[in-house]
Amino acid sequence: MNLDGQSQCRRLTVSPDPARLTEIRRFVEDVGQEFGLDGERVFDLKVAVSEACANAVEHSGGQHHPLEVCARFYDDRLVFEISDGGDFRLPGARRNARRDDRGLGLPLMVALMDEVRIAKMRGGGTTVHLSLYL
Amino acid sequence: MHVWSKMQRGLPLVVVQGEIDHGNSSDLQTEIDKYLQQGETKLLLDLTDVTYIDSGGVSVLLSTVRKVRERGWLGAIRPNADVRRLIEIVGLKADNGFRIFDDVNSVEAPTASAASTQPLAHEDAETTAP
Numbered sequence: 001m002n003l004d005g006q007s008q009c010r011r012l013t014v015s016p017d018p019a020r021l022t023e024i025r026r027f028v029e030d031v032g033q034e035f036g037l038d039g040e041r042v043f044d045l046k047v048a049v050s051e052a053c054a055n056a057v058e059h060s061g062g063q064h065h066p067l068e069v070c071a072r073f074y075d076d077r078l079v080f081e082i083s084d085g086g087d088f089r090l091p092g093a094r095r096n097a098r099r100d101d102r103g104l105g106l107p108l109m110v111a112l113m114d115e116v117r118i119a120k121m122r123g124g125g126t127t128v129h130l131s132l133y134l
Numbered sequence: 135m136h137v138w139s140k141m142q143r144g145l146p147l148v149v150v151q152g153e154i155d156h157g158n159s160s161d162l163q164t165e166i167d168k169y170l171q172q173g174e175t176k177l178l179l180d181l182t183d184v185t186y187i188d189s190g191g192v193s194v195l196l197s198t199v200r201k202v203r204e205r206g207w208l209g210a211i212r213p214n215a216d217v218r219r220l221i222e223i224v225g226l227k228a229d230n231g232f233r234i235f236d237d238v239n240s241v242e243a244p245t246a247s248a249a250s251t252q253p254l255a256h257e258d259a260e261t262t263a264p
Contacts, residue, residue: 018157025153025186043186043216050188054156104189104224111223 010071016057016084021050024069028080031071035078041132044112049080051105052128056084065125076134077114083127137165145241146174151183154191163194170198175206178241181213192224195232203231211235 012027014020025046032042049069056067065085072079109116115131135158139148146169154162169177177198181187198208207230213221218234228234235241 018155021155021157022153025155040216040219046186047188047220050155054188054190057156104193108189108220108223 052082059086149180153186156190159190
């Protein structure tokens with residue numbers, strides 16, 4: 001990402017805890033409204049970002065790497081990057097998966113966003129990029 | 135999220151207000167399971183005041199429908215347009231096991247034969263679409 005992109009990042013850093021999802025959604029709401037998105041698109045973004053964060057919380061493995069949500073504004077799109085220190089895993093692949101239907105997160109992200117990219121970072125960690133085109 | 139429930143016209147009515155997400159969906163599951171464990175197979179879920187739902191909440195709906203569909207149904211009351219869209223995206227469509235009502239008053243009262251004391255259904259209930 002170039003320096004110009006970095007400078008336009010709106011950032012929220014939270015602990016990987018499902019209880020922080022509300023705060024993350026308020027952040028997404030603020031960014032979405034600032035970007036002029038309608039209510040439906042804001043709702044879609046909230047769900048997609050929540051799913052990415054919930055995945056990150058699940059595969060953080062209790063190691064408490066902070067969860068970082070970064071919103072980048074471009075002329076033609078809005079991109080949310082959700083980064084954490086864990087390795088990406090499909091929900092439900094873990095032994096202690098609590099319920100069925102835990103694999104819905106990724107399909108929902110794909111259904112609701114224009115583009116979804118998952119990057120395994122050098123040195124560990126995962127970043128999920130969620131893009132909405134204008 | 136705020137969850138409460140009551141019996142209304144012979145059916146369990148679970149009312150949810152606010153946001154259902156990964157952090158609180160187990161509370162909703164617990165409230166629903168309370169009635170399933172009592173043998174109820176038809177259950178109403180009032181979503182009128184639900185402003186947000188993600189896969190945490192949707193998975194509760196899906197698993198509930200799976201549990202009741204052979205003998206009953208889950209009825210969602212007045213989900214807003216966003217919630218309804220998400221429900222449809224995950225493939226939860228109105229059918230034998232899942233219903234959407236515009237109003238709690240449009241739900242038919244259970245008949246006497248539909249009491250929760252009826253014997254267990256057997257393998258004759260696979261009538262839904264594949």
